[in-house]
Amino acid sequence: xxRQPSSPRPFCNERMPKLDSFTKVDVSKLELDExxxxxSAMQGMLNGGELPEHMDMExxxxxxxxxxxxxxxxxxxxxxxDWDDYKVTAMEDADVGKTFDCTGGKGxxxxxxxxxxxxxxxxxxxxxxxxxxxxxxxxVGSPTPFDASHSSSPxxxxxxxxxxxxxxxxxxxxxxxxxxxxxxxxxxxxFGPAGDxxxxxxxxxxxxYEMALVGxxxxxxxxxxxxxxxxVARPPRxxxxxxxxxxxxxxxxxxxxxxxxxxxxxxxxxxxxxxxxDETLPALWPHVSMKRGEIAEYVVAAAWALGKGSTxxxxxxxxxxxxxxxxxxxxxxxxxARDRTALRVVRKRGQGWQKPVQRYECLIDFAVRVxxxxxxxxxxxxxxxxxxxxxxxxxxxxxxxxxGALASGEGVVVTVGGGAIEPALGAASVAAxxxxxxxxxxxxxxxxxxxxxxxxxxxxxxxxxxxxxxRVDVWARLRSWTRxxxxxxxxxxxxxxxxxxxxxxxxxxxxxxxxxx
Numbered sequence: 473x474x475r476q477p478s479s480p481r482p483f484c485n486e487r488m489p490k491l492d493s494f495t496k497v498d499v500s501k502l503e504l505d506e507x508x509x510x511x512s513a514m515q516g517m518l519n520g521g522e523l524p525e526h527m528d529m530e531x532x533x534x535x536x537x538x539x540x541x542x543x544x545x546x547x548x549x550x551x552x553x554d555w556d557d558y559k560v561t562a563m564e565d566a567d568v569g570k571t572f573d574c575t576g577g578k579g580x581x582x583x584x585x586x587x588x589x590x591x592x593x594x595x596x597x598x599x600x601x602x603x604x605x606x607x608x609x610x611x612v613g614s615p616t617p618f619d620a621s622h623s624s625s626p627x628x629x630x631x632x633x634x635x636x637x638x639x640x641x642x643x644x645x646x647x648x649x650x651x652x653x654x655x656x657x658x659x660x661x662x663f664g665p666a667g668d669x670x671x672x673x674x675x676x677x678x679x680x681y682e683m684a685l686v687g688x689x690x691x692x693x694x695x696x697x698x699x700x701x702x703x704v705a706r707p708p709r710x711x712x713x714x715x716x717x718x719x720x721x722x723x724x725x726x727x728x729x730x731x732x733x734x735x736x737x738x739x740x741x742x743x744x745x746x747x748x749x750d751e752t753l754p755a756l757w758p759h760v761s762m763k764r765g766e767i768a769e770y771v772v773a774a775a776w777a778l779g780k781g782s783t784x785x786x787x788x789x790x791x792x793x794x795x796x797x798x799x800x801x802x803x804x805x806x807x808x809a810r811d812r813t814a815l816r817v818v819r820k821r822g823q824g825w826q827k828p829v830q831r832y833e834c835l836i837d838f839a840v841r842v843x844x845x846x847x848x849x850x851x852x853x854x855x856x857x858x859x860x861x862x863x864x865x866x867x868x869x870x871x872x873x874x875x876g877a878l879a880s881g882e883g884v885v886v887t888v889g890g891g892a893i894e895p896a897l898g899a900a901s902v903a904a905x906x907x908x909x910x911x912x913x914x915x916x917x918x919x920x921x922x923x924x925x926x927x928x929x930x931x932x933x934x935x936x937x938x939x940x941x942x943r944v945d946v947w948a949r950l951r952s953w954t955r956x957x958x959x960x961x962x963x964x965x966x967x968x969x970x971x972x973x974x975x976x977x978x979x980x981x982x983x984x985x986x987x988x989x
Contacts, residue, residue, distance in 0.1 A: 560646045561596050563653075564588050574646060580661040581642065589648030589685070592709055597644050597688060599632035602702065604687035605644060609671075612656065612678040618671050626686050637663075643683060652684040694759045698772065704794075705767035716761050717800040720749035720815075723760070726796040729777055731789070738785050739778065741794075747803070754779045762797040769794050806917055806930060813936035814917060822923025822950065830889040831956040831967070834919050836948050838884060839877035840900045840911055843943040877947075879903045886912075887956075888919050905939035913937065914946040922950045 560572045565588045574581040597603045604626045609619040617623070629635040631644065639662050643655045657679045659665065667675040690703040707713050717723060723746055729739035748758055755776045762768055770777070775787035785791065807814040828834050879900035886894055893908050901911035914937055918930040932944045955973075959966040981987050 561648075562594070563648075563651070564591070574642075574655075575661070580658040581639065582656040583643070583646060584654045584656075585651070586654055586682070587650070587652035587684075589651035593649050595688060595690070596646065596648060597631045597685075600691040600693065601631045602628055602687075602689040602691055603631055603644055603685060604628045604689075605647075605683055605685045607640070607681055607683040609640075609679060609681045611673060612680050618673055628687075630691070639679075640681065643681065644685065647683065647685040649685055649688050652682070655681045655683065657681070695755070698776065699756060699759055700771040702769045702771075703766060704769055705765075707763040707765035707797075713763060713765075716763060717748060718802050718804045720747060720803050720805070722747050722801045722803055722817075724798045724800060725760070725762075726798060727793060729774075729791050729793045731785070732771065732792050738774075738791065743798075756793065760795055762795065764797055764799060767794065767796045806921060807936055808917070811935075813933040814914070815931045816918060816921060817929045817931065818926065819929060819947075820925075820927035820949075822926030824923055827921065827923060828888050828919055828950070828953045829957075830920075831958075832888050832919075833954040833956055833969075834886045834888060835951040835953065836884055836886055836915075836919070837880070837882045837951070838897070838900070838911075838915070838949075839880035839947040840904050841945040841947070842878050842904050842939075842941045843945070845940055845942050883951075886915055886919065889916050904944050905941060906937050906944060907939075910937045910939065910944070911946055914944075915948060918946065918948055919950065922948070924950060924952060926950050 559567075560574045560583050563570075563572075563583075563585045567585045568588055569585065571582055571584040573579055574583050606622050606624060606626050607619070608617050608623045610617040629641075631641065635641075636644070639657050642661075643653075647653060659676045659678065662679045663671075663673050663675075663677065665675045667673045667677055673679070692701050693699070694701055723744075725744055726741055727739070727744055728737065728741035730737050746753060746757060748760075750757075756770060756772050760770070770793040771790055772793060773787065774782060774785040774789050774791045777791060777793045778785065780787060802816075802818040804816050805812050805814070806816040881896040881900065884894060884896050886897065893912055897912045897915070898908040901908055904910065910932075914930045914932055918928060922928055927947070927949045929945050929947045932946060934941065934943075937944050937946075955970040957968060957970075958964050959968050
């Protein structure tokens with residue numbers, strides 16, 4: 473019901489909400505301790521810089537594999553689903569020994585957890601994925617299994633390929649890597665009134681299976697089905713392990729190719745560095761999008777991986793290409809008009825997820841390098857400062873003070889969007905032939921994209937920075953910054969400069985708080 477206090481407390485005002493009613497909640501259905509643990513863990517990841525500022529919950533869950541392996545477009549709406557129905561796909565250590573109904577209360581498929589899967593793994597088998605598992609099946613009440621062919625030797629199957637009885641595949645789809653469980657099936661979901669004489673299963677028999685999912689490989693189809701990708705080794709779970717290369721990143725990987733039919737090596741393993749934006753590459757490579765440390769196999773027509781000019785393999789023959797992703801340099805279009813007049817290259821990742829904004833005072837080291845103009849018979853505007861076919865464009869020696877720099881400075885304080893020219897920047901910009909403002913304008917674009925401790929370059933075309941050169945590179949190391957920002961609700965009339973950060977940067981006094989200053 474509802475209840476109003478007999479008299480308001482002295483500090484109450486008319487804008488405070490009043491409790492007029494409440495809704496009953498069946499708390500027995502809630503894993504409160506686990507929810508708190510998950511919230512704390514997620515907050516820790518956020519504070520530790522493992523989750524970027526721009527990631528929303530759906531993107532975050534997709535990066536982790538989703539809730540129970542229902543990431544991205546595989547995640548159905550949870551609205552209207554029974555909690556037990558969801559829970560069977562995401563069982564944890566606390567659920568060992570518990571039994572859940574996998575059929576929404578019908579009792580046709582019951583799951584008892586015997587051993588929890590990997591704690592940091594959220595994937596369940598789904599269509600196309602390859603599951604490796606052991607199992608033993610018996611009729612309930614019978615001491616002799618009717619199927620023990622894979623009780624110790626694992627079986628590998630493609631999910632959704634009709635390689636298993638329907639009820640067995642349905643059970644697999646609820647499991648996680650490393651999980652062991654017991655399933656009870658009613659005849660309606662198993663072999664029905666007819667049973668399965670070949671297996672020795674009588675009609676209308678209740679069945680019991682003990683299953684262990686020992687391996688799970690993600691398999692996806694790309695390029696309208698022309699490419700099949702299988703992840704054979706997942707990347708280590710470290711800070712930034714969810715990252716994927718940008719569309720024009722510079723990739724460094726190792727790869728080899730072999731015939732599927734014979735295993736003959738047609739390309740021995742070697743290092744390959746390329747730009748994803750290179751339109752001259754064979755068709756496979758722009759579709760190679762992998763995390764650092766990941767190993768994947770791509771099944772594709774030979775021409776797609778080796779190029780149409782390859783003569784040692786029939787262009788239409790399917791081959792297997794094994795790729796190990798070593799690293800990449802993130803290259804993205806940072807120009808305000810997104811016209812590729814300014815490309816950003818991250819040389820060293822920073823810490824945390826916060827980035828400086830306008831007015832912030834940034835302590836940086838910087839350097840400037842120029843690339844000479846082309847031959848006299850070619851106009852600067854006609855030459856491409858960023859040729860996509862140059863595979864090692866970003867892997868050239870990085871710029872830094874004293875290394876290939878026309879001008880540089882250390883310990884320089886720069887105000888983002890400050891509208892003033894710092895003497896060191898003005899001198900470097902003039903030396904590069906870009907006027908007093910060129911280098912400062914480049915840093916106004918680069919710094920708001922950087923994390924603390926990050927090292928990055930901005931490659932600037934003449935259309936962006938000016939000057940007579942083919943390209944000007946501006947390198948910066950962001951040491952730290954001081955927050956300078958408008959005080960809320962002052963219309964910009966009051967600006968504060970934070971000279972010492974609080975331990976808790978997010979806590980603020982409420983409207984009726986009593987403050988000691």
